[in-house]
């Protein structure tokens with residue numbers, strides 16, 4: 734009985750100290766102040782296991798189609814490279830100050846399954862800069878990005894640049910075609 738009372742008192746004290754701590758403002762929330770190793774371990778373990786658990790049961794479509802990869806590249810180049818960079822393509826200036834930093838996906842993508850990459854991209858990661866792309870993109874638009882992430886680790890800087898150029902050429906051609914079609918309709 735005595736032991737129980739002592740334990741309750743200790744727990745109440747710990748709780749009280751914790752409440753004082755979170756109300757005091759002592760904790761430094763600055764992105765420039767790195768987590769200590771224990772906090773980091775707790776966060777990383779929570780994030781990793783949460784992703785693995787939530788991605789269970791997601792059915793992965795065929796991701797090898799080259800048109801799909803090309804579509805995924807466009808999205809990646811527009812929406813992901815600004816924060817993550819890629820094989821020699823620098824990230825935007827603002828993204829250098831992110832904490833946690835957005836990791837290089839040509840290295841990290843291989844650490845996750847396609848289902849996990851899909852889940853991360855769709856839902857984002859709380860309390861980090863990683864946005865939920867699924868808020869404004871359907872699953873059909875997200876899978877091509879995952880298809881592209883599968884080939885990114887094997888790509889070279891030159892190949893990346895030439896995919897950009899192909900994309901630009903195609904959109905120019907499409908624009909020309911559009912204006913020609915438009916012209917022939919009005920005549």
Ligand code: HEC
Pocket residue numbers: 780808809812813814815816817828831832833834835836838841842844850853854858861862863864866878
């Ligand atoms: C505004 C910045 C930002 C944008 C844009 C962004 N990300 Fe992220 N992303 C992050 C940050 C920050 C993390 C690190 C989160 C963490 O450490 O838990 C991250 C983590 C990830 C991870 C997990 C990597 C790992 O091993 O920890 C994947 C996968 C990912 N992002 C994919 C994408 C894809 C795909 C896109 C584009 C559709 C994208 N991200 C766009 C900031 C961004």
